[in-house]
Amino acid sequence: MSDKVHVTLTVNGRSVDADVEPRVHLADFLRHDLGLTGTHVGCEQGACGNCTVISDGVALKSCLTLAVQADGSEIETVESLATGDQLSPLQQAFKDAHALQCGYCTPGFLMTITALERRGGALSREELRGELAGVICRCTGYETIIEAAEDHLAEVAARG
Amino acid sequence: MVDLLHRHTAAGTGLGVSLPRVEDDRLLRGEGRFVDDLHPFQALHMAVLRCPFPRAQVVSIDISAALELTGVEQILVGSQVAERSEPISVLRPVPGAPDLPFFALATDVAHFEGQPVVSVVAQSRAIAEDALDLIDVEFDPLPHVSDVVSAMEPDAPLLHPNELATNRLVTNNQERGNPDGELAASAVVASDRFFVNRVTALPMEGRAVVAEWRQGARELIVQHSTQTPHLVRKQLAEALRLDEGSIRVLTDDVGGGFGMKLGIYPEDVLACLHALELGRPVKWVEDRTEHFRASTHARESVHDASIGATADGRFTAMTNAYATDLGALNSPFGSAQLTSITFGGPYNVEHIRTERLVTVTSKTPIGAYRGYGQPESNFVREVLIDRIARQLGRDPLDLRLQNLLRPEDLPWTNHTGAILDSGDYAATLRMATERVGYDALRAAGRGPRADGRLTGVGLSCFIERTGYPSARFLANRGSQFGAHEGVTLRANRSGGIDLITGVSSFGQSSETTFAQLLSEVTGIDAGLVRVHTGDTGASPVNTGGFASRTTIAAAGAIELAGLEFVGKALRIAAWLLEIDDPTSLAVRGTDIGPRDSDGPTVPLADVFSTAILGQGIPPSEAPGLEATAYYEPQAAAYAFGSAAAVVAVDPETGDFTIERFVMVHDCGVPVNPMLVEGQVLGALAQGFGAALMEELRYDPDTGQLLNGSLLDYFAPTAADLPHVELLHTEVPSPVTPLGVRGVGEIGTIPPGAAIVNAVCDALSDPQIELSRLPVTPEAVWRALADAAAKGGRA
Numbered sequence A: 001m002s003d004k005v006h007v008t009l010t011v012n013g014r015s016v017d018a019d020v021e022p023r024v025h026l027a028d029f030l031r032h033d034l035g036l037t038g039t040h041v042g043c044e045q046g047a048c049g050n051c052t053v054i055s056d057g058v059a060l061k062s063c064l065t066l067a068v069q070a071d072g073s074e075i076e077t078v079e080s081l082a083t084g085d086q087l088s089p090l091q092q093a094f095k096d097a098h099a100l101q102c103g104y105c106t107p108g109f110l111m112t113i114t115a116l117e118r119r120g121g122a123l124s125r126e127e128l129r130g131e132l133a134g135v136i137c138r139c140t141g142y143e144t145i146i147e148a149a150e151d152h153l154a155e156v157a158a159r160g
Numbered sequence B: 001m002v003d004l005l006h007r008h009t010a011a012g013t014g015l016g017v018s019l020p021r022v023e024d025d026r027l028l029r030g031e032g033r034f035v036d037d038l039h040p041f042q043a044l045h046m047a048v049l050r051c052p053f054p055r056a057q058v059v060s061i062d063i064s065a066a067l068e069l070t071g072v073e074q075i076l077v078g079s080q081v082a083e084r085s086e087p088i089s090v091l092r093p094v095p096g097a098p099d100l101p102f103f104a105l106a107t108d109v110a111h112f113e114g115q116p117v118v119s120v121v122a123q124s125r126a127i128a129e130d131a132l133d134l135i136d137v138e139f140d141p142l143p144h145v146s147d148v149v150s151a152m153e154p155d156a157p158l159l160h161p162n163e164l165a166t167n168r169l170v171t172n173n174q175e176r177g178n179p180d181g182e183l184a185a186s187a188v189v190a191s192d193r194f195f196v197n198r199v200t201a202l203p204m205e206g207r208a209v210v211a212e213w214r215q216g217a218r219e220l221i222v223q224h225s226t227q228t229p230h231l232v233r234k235q236l237a238e239a240l241r242l243d244e245g246s247i248r249v250l251t252d253d254v255g256g257g258f259g260m261k262l263g264i265y266p267e268d269v270l271a272c273l274h275a276l277e278l279g280r281p282v283k284w285v286e287d288r289t290e291h292f293r294a295s296t297h298a299r300e301s302v303h304d305a306s307i308g309a310t311a312d313g314r315f316t317a318m319t320n321a322y323a324t325d326l327g328a329l330n331s332p333f334g335s336a337q338l339t340s341i342t343f344g345g346p347y348n349v350e351h352i353r354t355e356r357l358v359t360v361t362s363k364t365p366i367g368a369y370r371g372y373g374q375p376e377s378n379f380v381r382e383v384l385i386d387r388i389a390r391q392l393g394r395d396p397l398d399l400r401l402q403n404l405l406r407p408e409d410l411p412w413t414n415h416t417g418a419i420l421d422s423g424d425y426a427a428t429l430r431m432a433t434e435r436v437g438y439d440a441l442r443a444a445g446r447g448p449r450a451d452g453r454l455t456g457v458g459l460s461c462f463i464e465r466t467g468y469p470s471a472r473f474l475a476n477r478g479s480q481f482g483a484h485e486g487v488t489l490r491a492n493r494s495g496g497i498d499l500i501t502g503v504s505s506f507g508q509s510s511e512t513t514f515a516q517l518l519s520e521v522t523g524i525d526a527g528l529v530r531v532h533t534g535d536t537g538a539s540p541v542n543t544g545g546f547a548s549r550t551t552i553a554a555a556g557a558i559e560l561a562g563l564e565f566v567g568k569a570l571r572i573a574a575w576l577l578e579i580d581d582p583t584s585l586a587v588r589g590t591d592i593g594p595r596d597s598d599g600p601t602v603p604l605a606d607v608f609s610t611a612i613l614g615q616g617i618p619p620s621e622a623p624g625l626e627a628t629a630y631y632e633p634q635a636a637a638y639a640f641g642s643a644a645a646v647v648a649v650d651p652e653t654g655d656f657t658i659e660r661f662v663m664v665h666d667c668g669v670p671v672n673p674m675l676v677e678g679q680v681l682g683a684l685a686q687g688f689g690a691a692l693m694e695e696l697r698y699d700p701d702t703g704q705l706l707n708g709s710l711l712d713y714f715a716p717t718a719a720d721l722p723h724v725e726l727l728h729t730e731v732p733s734p735v736t737p738l739g740v741r742g743v744g745e746i747g748t749i750p751p752g753a754a755i756v757n758a759v760c761d762a763l764s765d766p767q768i769e770l771s772r773l774p775v776t777p778e779a780v781w782r783a784l785a786d787a788a789a790k791g792g793r794a
């Protein structure tokens, strides 16, 4: 059971070498082995999306992926967004819109929207409701999250 | 009390400003510190074996194989826990009810699915869970009771034969006037049985605890995800037979609470017991499967209610005999206690009775949850009011306006002794209906639209009790906590103020609002205030964050402490500036200077440093600059408002969409309007969830939970919720500091009734009555089918 497997992956631009137990999922690996506790676990069943990270450019629920499956991939977590003291534009949009309360779900939304942003284009509120339905927030009622996402994506699209 | 006409707005960071939150940056950057983010050196991990049956005798437990697993450090069973600890205490006992004592692990009988039976501590959570698989427990299932109605059956199995002769824990009746006589004499009466669904608060972070004991220091440090650090400390001391002085509870970021994280649960005692014996940190983090079975549930209740009216529409009487579930055992707060207080709502009704029966069942204990009985009473009353309107052929808006209490009727003491303090209830209803275009909606032809759907509009008027009316009130109910908040203000040499509170941060934005309140009272820029939360070793003893009470009580404490603090700061500044009259000075942002004119100023940093150093202060002053104050509200403030929902119903399938939802609310003077709106929107989402989608369902035969995961318990997602239009009025409460009313729960209250009333309005068939939450398309379709079978709608 504790026969560990060697993995090599990139996390937030840094290369990581580690030996992991095969049964450890990526969220636990990030949190408890790498100390990247910004990625949160809300269900471990793929339902809450609070554990969403970006893997090779695509949003991924890190509780549904084993750490060993992430071998060779490029992972980005919420810790990669801010630069020094500066919040990223998306983080700032969340702050301006009061899109977080307890903040537990927030990293999941930030990474989901970051992946949407890379896909390109502005989205309507209705489209955003669908795109963001994979992340559960129990505090905000989503209205302000959608507002932050809409504003941010529209701004990014306008910048071209 | 600060005179509202003379607000110190010099810093521009006081009341009524939508300051951005100080909590945000750390949370946005992934730097929040939730309990599972802590990795103490040498930590061990706990896992818990739980009863899989709704009720069972624990016949035998064999842990021998598990003990041999490498990495397992300790295993506890019920008999050991009963020797080493006391039964878990109750913070808000049901008045008049006998105790149903229980230990952190089941001893002979396990009373609900999910109740802890064995706890294992190992070097990792995975190993601890492997060990659970190796433990052999023989359970002998016992007869169970799986809902409130069957609990009341005369032949129901007796669940607590040693303490109770039936499954009825207690009844509390409150009555005024002659409701029965009035109902009998009424021109119309609407009566029905209403079922309110069992739901759960579902914070995204479950419960979590890390306990660490240092023998020589005699100190147990407990890092805990809770809304009430000081009450956790109290309960742990009692359960663990320790002095409170030996326990320090620390609460950093909490991923939501909503009433569910008040006081302690069995796992907290277990983690501490293991830590006390092993001398190493022990961590337990609830997973979602455990959460659905072992964290408290809420709301399940059955209401037999009536409203009577005269032929011209005046409400004559209201009655509600309801049964609300306790679950299998007590939780710290137990079942909802605000249904009776709010049943009469914002209406002028002299004759009223509420009968509250608390049942026990074989389900997870019920606990506090946002709303705490108020969504239930609102649903029942507001749906019955629409039925009265139909019977009388009256417009529901009109009928409500006729019966709402007018501003001049307030303060109004209702049949429970509760005092509705102030407000213009009808104004909120007019605002909501104007905004939604009520008259046009009601006037529109009642035929189907082009898409075959029927539209309807539904109303719901509500009140919300916010805060506790004093410790005396709580004492009458046997509550083991006070109504006060305490706060300490301490100057630092950098010219800032450390504000120390026992309140923790669980999304309610207290760090931001407390700084704003202090800015309001003292004129100090909120940016200079550093709020330290959740440490029982550092903060004055307080009550905690629940019951929409924190802002009210803390506002009073901050005001008192702030005035004392700033008074001394001004005296020292006057001395430094060589000015005779300190009252001619005021704080202006980062300096102290003349109140009304230009002139020499002195930086706060100089004043504070001088005070702390104690050199160069006036001879009459003691060194240091610090103030601690406690404040106990003497009355609760009632928030209020009205909601209007517009729905479009498919009369064939019962499918419906909420096309608009307008809510007008009044929370008095808002400390930070942006945050108030956030609280209302968030509570509304939970209100929609409970009204439309959420229900913990049990198999009546096996008594087991059918949907105990996020895959089949449907918490609303972004795609499930309607857009909400939020409006507000601002009537300052005369009974609270600064005129604030609480705001945390109000949104949970109106959705159920507004939606049901809108659906019934759309279908406009008097045979169609919806009396059960959640109201799903299936429920509507069934109601349509029933009506058709009765020969109503074709």
Ligand code: FES
Pocket (backbone or CB within 6 Å): A040, A041, A042, A043, A044, A045, A046, A047, A048, A049, A050, A051, A052, A061, A062, A063, A064
């Ligand atoms: S923890 Fe991964 S989806 Fe919930």
Ligand code: FES
Pocket (backbone or CB within 6 Å): A099, A100, A101, A102, A103, A104, A105, A106, A136, A137, A138, A139, A140, B204, B255, B256, B507
């Ligand atoms: S902000 Fe608390 S769960 Fe989303």
